[in-house]
Amino acid sequence: MRDRLKSVSGKKTLITGAASGIGRATAIAAARAGAEVVLTDIDAEGLADTVEAIGREGGKVLVSRALDISDYEAVRAFAQEVHDRHGSLDVVMNVAGVSAWGTVENLEHRHWRRLIDVNLMGPIHVIETFVPPMVRAGRGGALVNVSSAAGLLAFPWHAPYSASKFGLRGVSEVLRFDLERHGITVHLVVPGAVNTGLVQTVEIAGVDREDPRIQRYTKLFQKHAASPERVAQQILRGIERNRFLVHTSFEVRFGYWWARKFAWPYEFVMRRANDKFNSFLG
Numbered sequence: 001m002r003d004r005l006k007s008v009s010g011k012k013t014l015i016t017g018a019a020s021g022i023g024r025a026t027a028i029a030a031a032r033a034g035a036e037v038v039l040t041d042i043d044a045e046g047l048a049d050t051v052e053a054i055g056r057e058g059g060k061v062l063v064s065r066a067l068d069i070s071d072y073e074a075v076r077a078f079a080q081e082v083h084d085r086h087g088s089l090d091v092v093m094n095v096a097g098v099s100a101w102g103t104v105e106n107l108e109h110r111h112w113r114r115l116i117d118v119n120l121m122g123p124i125h126v127i128e129t130f131v132p133p134m135v136r137a138g139r140g141g142a143l144v145n146v147s148s149a150a151g152l153l154a155f156p157w158h159a160p161y162s163a164s165k166f167g168l169r170g171v172s173e174v175l176r177f178d179l180e181r182h183g184i185t186v187h188l189v190v191p192g193a194v195n196t197g198l199v200q201t202v203e204i205a206g207v208d209r210e211d212p213r214i215q216r217y218t219k220l221f222q223k224h225a226a227s228p229e230r231v232a233q234q235i236l237r238g239i240e241r242n243r244f245l246v247h248t249s250f251e252v253r254f255g256y257w258w259a260r261k262f263a264w265p266y267e268f269v270m271r272r273a274n275d276k277f278n279s280f281l282g
């Protein structure tokens with residue numbers, strides 16, 4: 001078995017969601033660590049800002065392209081372009097994602113569709129177009145998938161988000177063993193609260209975001225949230241130390257352990273949390 005990849009330094013590294021939040025911070029941190037980055041995001045303007053920030057520090061951006069990861073043909077064409085110009089990659093990081101919350105009676109079909117398309121099919125499109133050339137190249141590498149605490153635990157109102165993030169966790173757990181024989185390590189990042197644009201853009205079906213109670217909870221969330229820069233460091237360390245589960249906060253590490261050991265108290269807390277959330281609907 002070949003030596004596993006221990007650092008992104010000098011490695012061709014794809015990062016999706018690079019225009020904002022965790023993806024942007026990870027792109028900057030990876031470039032600082034010596035990676036040659038390939039960046040993408042649906043937000044062309046934000047992506048250009050990230051490319052400029054990396055350029056200012058003397059980092060190397062091989063390619064950057066604005067595209068929608070839920071569009072398979074767009075991802076395939078991008079992969080073709082990257083492979084034609086630079087050959088197969090060493091590290092692939094699926095960071096881009098969106099969020100929407102709500103109870104089943106408030107959620108619309110478009111919410112379910114979008115979360116599965118972007119958060120689950122998006123990473124699948126990236127995996128199916130970028131990982132096989134890595135396998136064929138035989139140099140090993142790393143695959144990082146950003147799931148969520150909601151990919152481990154059943155938070156209220158998270159059904160579509162958890163459908164996508166548990167799905168990505170399933171893909172990752174299988175590929176972890178499948179890709180081992182090719183020297184490709186797999187890392188599942190499970191952040192708790194992270195202070196990024198997502199906090200403001202999350203759509204809550206059936207709830208007025210301007211409601212002072214919701215604003216209060218948003219502020220509380222932000223106060224306890226990790227910075228995207230810290231999460232970026234944890235992702236790079238997760239690759240270095242070959243961690244499958246990359247935790248970014250003690251609460252999630254503890255919560256997941258606790259839920260597995262103590263089923264009844266976990267169920268009690270989740271019932272109470274659901275009651276609390278439902279009080280916002282009236």
Ligand code: NAI
Nearest residue numbers: 017019020021022042068069096097148193194196197198
């Ligand atoms: P963010 O909103 O700052 O960044 C997400 C990026 O994904 C944005 O730049 C956005 O333009 C891009 N994106 C959205 N849809 C896209 C599409 N169809 N195609 C290509 N790019 C698209 O949010 P954040 O927090 O940095 O999110 C990164 C990842 O972390 C997501 O997968 C999210 O689910 C996950 N996460 C975030 C948490 C948080 O508290 N912020 C907690 C747990 C997980």
